[in-house]
Amino acid sequence: MVARQQAQVNRGNRQNMMAERQQLRALKTAQVQDRLVMRNNARFDRLDRARAFAPVPATLSIERTRFIPVGQATQFIGAPIATVNNIVPLAAFPAGFSYLYPDTPNYYYQYGGGYAYQIDRTSNLIAALLPLLGGGFLPGQYLPNYYMSSYVPSYYGLNSFYPASYGGYAPYGYNNLCNRYEYGVVYQVDCYTGLVQNVIPLYAGGYGVGQILPSAYNYYNVPLQYRSMYYPTADYSYWYAPGAIYQYSPQTSLITSVAALMSPGFTIGQPLPAGYGMYNVPLAYRSTYYDTADAWYRYNNGYIYQVNPATQLVTAVVASLLT
Amino acid sequence: MKSHALALGVAAAALLAVGGCNKSNSGGNAQQSAQTPKAEKMAGSQTIASGLDKNGQFMAAAKAAGLDQTLAGPGPYTVFVPDDAAFNSAPAGTFSTDPKNRAQLTAVLTNLILPGTVLVADIDKAIDTGKGKTQLATMGGSTITATKDGGKTVLTDSSGHKATITQGDEKYTNGVVHHIDAVLMPSKPASANAPAVGKKAG
Numbered sequence: 001m002v003a004r005q006q007a008q009v010n011r012g013n014r015q016n017m018m019a020e021r022q023q024l025r026a027l028k029t030a031q032v033q034d035r036l037v038m039r040n041n042a043r044f045d046r047l048d049r050a051r052a053f054a055p056v057p058a059t060l061s062i063e064r065t066r067f068i069p070v071g072q073a074t075q076f077i078g079a080p081i082a083t084v085n086n087i088v089p090l091a092a093f094p095a096g097f098s099y100l101y102p103d104t105p106n107y108y109y110q111y112g113g114g115y116a117y118q119i120d121r122t123s124n125l126i127a128a129l130l131p132l133l134g135g136g137f138l139p140g141q142y143l144p145n146y147y148m149s150s151y152v153p154s155y156y157g158l159n160s161f162y163p164a165s166y167g168g169y170a171p172y173g174y175n176n177l178c179n180r181y182e183y184g185v186v187y188q189v190d191c192y193t194g195l196v197q198n199v200i201p202l203y204a205g206g207y208g209v210g211q212i213l214p215s216a217y218n219y220y221n222v223p224l225q226y227r228s229m230y231y232p233t234a235d236y237s238y239w240y241a242p243g244a245i246y247q248y249s250p251q252t253s254l255i256t257s258v259a260a261l262m263s264p265g266f267t268i269g270q271p272l273p274a275g276y277g278m279y280n281v282p283l284a285y286r287s288t289y290y291d292t293a294d295a296w297y298r299y300n301n302g303y304i305y306q307v308n309p310a311t312q313l314v315t316a317v318v319a320s321l322l323t
Numbered sequence: 324m325k326s327h328a329l330a331l332g333v334a335a336a337a338l339l340a341v342g343g344c345n346k347s348n349s350g351g352n353a354q355q356s357a358q359t360p361k362a363e364k365m366a367g368s369q370t371i372a373s374g375l376d377k378n379g380q381f382m383a384a385a386k387a388a389g390l391d392q393t394l395a396g397p398g399p400y401t402v403f404v405p406d407d408a409a410f411n412s413a414p415a416g417t418f419s420t421d422p423k424n425r426a427q428l429t430a431v432l433t434n435l436i437l438p439g440t441v442l443v444a445d446i447d448k449a450i451d452t453g454k455g456k457t458q459l460a461t462m463g464g465s466t467i468t469a470t471k472d473g474g475k476t477v478l479t480d481s482s483g484h485k486a487t488i489t490q491g492d493e494k495y496t497n498g499v500v501h502h503i504d505a506v507l508m509p510s511k512p513a514s515a516n517a518p519a520v521g522k523k524a525g
Contacts, residue, residue, distance in 0.1 A: 209389030257357035257392040275460025278449035280439030299439035
């Protein structure tokens with residue numbers, strides 16, 4: 001009798017435990033659903049904020065590189081220059097750039113708001129405009145979904161300069177900013193919406209003289225070995241991006257010249273990249289650093305590196321040419 | 324937005340840059356040097372920029388791409404310079420200095436420049452080591468293949484265009500120049516279907 005009662009109690013306990021377990025499971029499911037709803041709400045909020053953006057994100061609206069939204073800028077075509085001047089002050093290109101946008105008997109060029117404007121001399125109407133920042137998309141536009149999985153080639157710094165996203169914060173890292181790449185141009189976009197925040201054309205993609213430095217480029221970043229040569233002054237400063245060190249005017253943010261071409265740097269322990277099978281040490285250093293059966297020497301970005309011919313690994317930096 | 328982007332593309336395509344008078348623009352052609360005094364000292368007195376023909380087509384193209392100042396810097400660089408006849412036989416518009424062609428022009432020119440000082444003998448030695456061919460990494464991110472043909476060094480780009488070194492080892496204080504008899508083109512962009520400037524994305 002006692003045993004039967006005990007068995008009933010045990011059965012009741014088991015049922016209670018199962019009920020508790022089911023309750024816990026339901027609670028967990030509810031929590032997961034709540035999290036999903038919250039995450040979606042946050043995402044939709046972000047999308048709404050992005051869609052309501054007008055006209056240009058505040059981060060881009062600093063004076064030196066203020067961009068006019070593409071939609072607004074295209075409406076200037078055919079408009080009298082006087083009208084446009086009320087919206088965005090236009091100016092003649094600085095002397096250093098005029099050869100890049102040469103006047104003709106029919107047209108002349110002015111710039112402002114991130115564009116070069118071609119103006120008809122007889123009518124004083126704007127005949128055409130040319131973005132001073134390269135790329136098919138400009139800040140304020142959305143990068144199409146099919147470009148969102150296109151990353152910067154490693155040659156141009158996927159693993160260093162332009163990572164897919166920044167930092168370790170889930171899911172997209174710092175400031176929800178992602179780098180995507182198309183046709184020689186890096187687009188810094190909102191990871192969720194694809195809203196273009198910044199356009200960074202790379203040098204071999206056509207980024208160079210007469211174009212504007214993106215607004216995010218307002219600090220000095222020239223590699224250490226070049227800093228004693230390329231330093232900021234009142235008249236001009238220098239900016240490094242994979243491919244080149246640019247000289248630009250701090251006043252206009254226009255790139256005035258390419259001070260030096262840069263190749264991807266070597267790091268100790270990495271395999272010698274393709275295309276460096278040939279000896280390329282500068283003439284003045286050849287009597288000291290010449291290839292032997294045990295050691296090769298290769299020049300890259302101001303340094304001479306030693307390479308193990310057997311393993312083809314970069315083993316040491318043996319000389320700095322710039323310091 | 325798409326129509327606006329398309330309009331922008333049409334507008335950009337409509338731009339014409341024809342040399343002419345300088346009526347309204349205040350600027351002359353005075354260009355500030357990109358090189359600081361220390362950089363100029365390191366580059367030396369006989370730079371590639373000073374040694375190449377100022378009136379030649381290569382330097383005209385280099386100037387339009389902003390590379391004339393670069394070739395006056397410390398470098399060192401190895402530059403393959405197509406002769407003027409090669410420029411004339413290149414596809415129409417390749418070396419146009421029109422502002423809207425600047426991207427292509429830059430890509431073509433950086434594909435002709437190598438990092439460091441590479442003499443013809445260095446290329447030939449690498450060809451021997453590589454059993455008949457070697458790859459040369461360019462500043463544009465592409466590679467050029469070098470081979471030997473009838474005792475001459477032949478360069479081939481990724482599309483199969485060939486150029487022969489006609490006069491090599493022109494030495495300067497910031498690098499070396501090799502003259503070639505044809506134009507080499509860079510490899511095509513990773514996304515050939517991507518929109519060009521201002522064009523509709525799809």
